Amino acid sequence: MFIKNEFDIQFHLSMPTPMMAMLHLHPAVEAAVRAGNELKVEQVDRETKIDIATSEYHDVFGNRCTRFTMPAGAIRLSGMSVVEMEEVADPIHTHAQQAAVEDLPSEVLQFLLPSRYCEVDQFGPIAQDLFGWMTPGWTRAAAIRDWVHEKVAFNYKAARPTKTAMDVFMERIGVCRDYQHLAITLSRCQNIPARYVTGYLGDIRWPYGGPGDFSAWYEVFLDGRWMTMDARHNEPRMGRVLMATGRDAADVAITTSFGNAILTNFFVDSYEVLENGTRVPPLPGIVMEEPVVTAMNRAAADGVVQGLAE
Amino acid sequence: MFIKNEFDIQFHLSMPTPMMAMLHLHPAVEAAVRAGNELKVEQVDRETKIDIATSEYHDVFGNRCTRFTMPAGAIRLSGMSVVEMEEVADPIHTHAQQAAVEDLPSEVLQFLLPSRYCEVDQFGPIAQDLFGWMTPGWTRAAAIRDWVHEKVAFNYKAARPTKTAMDVFMERIGVCRDYQHLAITLSRCQNIPARYVTGYLGDIRWPYGGPGDFSAWYEVFLDGRWMTMDARHNEPRMGRVLMATGRDAADVAITTSFGNAILTNFFVDSYEVLENGTRVPPLPGIVMEEPVVTAMNRAAADGVVQGLAE
């Protein structure tokens, strides 16, 4: 199975601004790349496009990172890649065992610690009350994922960059990354190493829901290896294309600009292609309700509507 | 000058649900009411509209409150009022004095204390650093208002019902109530009693910006009486029609439902009329930019863009 990924992200800048980006596929996927996987950075506000020089490095988590200085004006970051993947949905490892902490590989231990959006040091009793009585291993890890999926409602409008697992636990509303942060935090509290993943997740062999997006999911360390979990979708999916892993979203921001970068365009897609590059028609889609949920409605779930003046 | 206020708010309910509402004008405005000021509550999902019985009471702040039980189905809360007001914009009392705490009337003291969205107990040093060196009284009170107005950006999408003054101070973005909460908190920290106000604020003799809304502003207690402040608009305005006052938005929610009430319609308007009821044409309007600011842009102001996966 071949999957093609594309992105076209544009910013407007009023002055030259350094940027870090994680827009390549993860080195672990390198062998599966059949085409592309270049990051093109251009200044596009003149009649002629000008390529911007970039340099690459690997961060402490092994991710492939790019840095460059965006000149003032309109900047485009674009690229595409084709990868070959097995036609296998996220596996279910019902009997996967959770290692005792003393038996975990040393490099995995950091994924038990608190991080910016995962207040492991605050969630201990909450996690213990909810999941402490369960069978360790896959059963408990999957229960955490299911609980988060069940309790949190999706809403794009509820996104904010400073939202932590604790915020999600209280507000019970969020976007992809928020689901994963809460699940990661609860997993770590139960001594299950958990790390955050960004990548592509199109509607591959799945009812079509519109152009894709970068997505976030997470991985738990059971049976001596990392296993995919997704508290947002919570369905075995095909076609996850790995870009970066870290302790949480603070480690793997798609782009980080050191200055005021106004996002003017954000296009991402990921879809199946034939070996010759022809796009495989998507499955019949599902109606995506435009969520009318405003802040007033959000409160309703709590039993109290606070009228928001203005 | 005559001002007409209207509202039509509708909810859908899956089961009977009690509600508290503050949709009358404030008793202090009673003498100026020329028409209306009734709250009509109806079940409207049948062919025939059914009136819902309500009862009234006054809360500890002296506001006129209504309570009733909404039956399941579609419910409409509607009403209108006409008030006669002087053609005077918010006055500027440059020389207004700040009383020593020991000289404040006892009933005003509660407006120095912390409340749900105003963490007076946390802001002391921050307020002291920013404003402690200023001349007490109007100068300092107005400086607090100006600072908040200057530092916080307006964005409907940044609203959430649990947002406190501290959240606003950090995020520097919010809606009307958020501006006032931060300004109230900083004022109290400087021993200036401050209370939260809800009411109508149409574009009265002001460039037209579309149908109005309930608005929030605040009042500070100087020279022995309450004086209007508005950290959101920060312009002397005419036509503020008072509905309720309290320590913060928790005390004066327009509606509070004890159950899951889905907001389906929210129309509010406030405009000038002639004595015969004819609407005075609005002034030429201003273009309201549709704010394209997404969560990614918000972060930009901080110098760091965190890509929001999904």
Added chain:
Amino acid sequence: MFIKNEFDIQFHLSMPTPMMAMLHLHPAVEAAVRAGNELKVEQVDRETKIDIATSEYHDVFGNRCTRFTMPAGAIRLSGMSVVEMEEVADPIHTHAQQAAVEDLPSEVLQFLLPSRYCEVDQFGPIAQDLFGWMTPGWTRAAAIRDWVHEKVAFNYKAARPTKTAMDVFMERIGVCRDYQHLAITLSRCQNIPARYVTGYLGDIRWPYGGPGDFSAWYEVFLDGRWMTMDARHNEPRMGRVLMATGRDAADVAITTSFGNAILTNFFVDSYEVLENGTRVPPLPGIVMEEPVVTAMNRAAADGVVQGLAE
């Protein structure tokens, strides 16, 4: 049964400072007072003690409050009272019913709302998960109290004046007021009106644990009246002497000083006496750790001292 209450609280001030105090018994107890119930405020750092003039008022909750200006130097607030009470421990009303919200008296509704230390607007889903399935009324109210008592550990050193119910829920450690804040918040989320109480609670007919302290407990509104709950002690006790009630500790601080007041002495006691005033010997005691009220001093740096009950 007669109970005698005493207090001697001293501050050092570097400049004249206004103070609000709630050091009288509650008006509801007035009829039971047999002696005392005066608040004496003196400047005590000279050879001669000088009485400081005070004035009284009632706040919106009906509490008896005192205000005065402390001159610079050493200030003592002292007083004693004797009340006659029935020899009855906190009653258990197993069958007490929870009224529907629409049937609650209007003046009780405010005790369903969020307040400074009780984030009712954030705890809805948490409360619903934990207690939503239980029989409404006493059963559910007592379950909330028991849960908080069981899950939170007492530690004087964990006190801080800005600690909210959410902080307690996460940290699972606190002092008297913290227990009650969490229980109040969870109760309100379940539509059980709940209010905060401060008063004396000596070891009356109870194993002696040293000189008493101001204490905090709370009340829930069931069967049409307020019933005592205490998530800290969670044992039916005799000899609770009511001082003040409010939405949370922000409303009923024992003392609030508007300036830097250094707490130098804090003595409180409450014990049984015979009608002739002789102290009834305490029961054999239990070893208690030192009750150092450090948090009051910490707050002083912010210009506001919040008395931490217990």
Added chain:
Amino acid sequence: MFIKNEFDIQFHLSMPTPMMAMLHLHPAVEAAVRAGNELKVEQVDRETKIDIATSEYHDVFGNRCTRFTMPAGAIRLSGMSVVEMEEVADPIHTHAQQAAVEDLPSEVLQFLLPSRYCEVDQFGPIAQDLFGWMTPGWTRAAAIRDWVHEKVAFNYKAARPTKTAMDVFMERIGVCRDYQHLAITLSRCQNIPARYVTGYLGDIRWPYGGPGDFSAWYEVFLDGRWMTMDARHNEPRMGRVLMATGRDAADVAITTSFGNAILTNFFVDSYEVLENGTRVPPLPGIVMEEPVVTAMNRAAADGVVQGLAE
């Protein structure tokens, strides 16, 4: 100059518990070690002491880490080291330049990002208001350190393991690590890479204040290298002996136990010796309050002990 460091830390455990420790000197100091630098882990509650096997690894920051499983009972972690250091106090680099972000080495970029206790994503506007107008480089970096030192009061009792830079900014009280977290966060917001350091800091050629402690300080990256800053002491000191560096305290906890470890003994000292090992008499001392490390015990209830430096 020779400095001898010692520690003796003991825990009581009710069941076997894995632990991670960072109790060796940093590899960067290796060449200066003249004696010791071993970590001894023993079970000491029997008549015979039993050595516990340990294993070592390096974390992603290059720190030397140890892991082992503590059996139930009483456990002692102890060790000593002697290092030879130059007799130089923390240098002042008045003219050190701040590199543009695009010129920073890639491995330094992570120290501009938010981390668990350093909410860089929330402090942008605050840092900009306070320091944005200052000369970049040493001037601004030192101003941040000075501001934190000036505004925050030291208090052992105010320690808690979940305290973040934002908590410190509001509460203005804390221990060593809290000062550094706030200073690090503000530095990063101003694009000055900053990392957290733990190590020994005895009263070397400094008025004696009692047995030492582990301490925390931080480093800023200017002129192409890391420079020592200490917002807690804010005095050029001799004798800082480096143990570990990381993004914040979450990365470099002295000990992390995965279970309930009760801290029963905590002795640390660091002092000057002659080459023959004789202790150099301390300078005349100053009175210090008791350094009780209570916060470590509190955290134990959560199953994770975070060592609080200083």
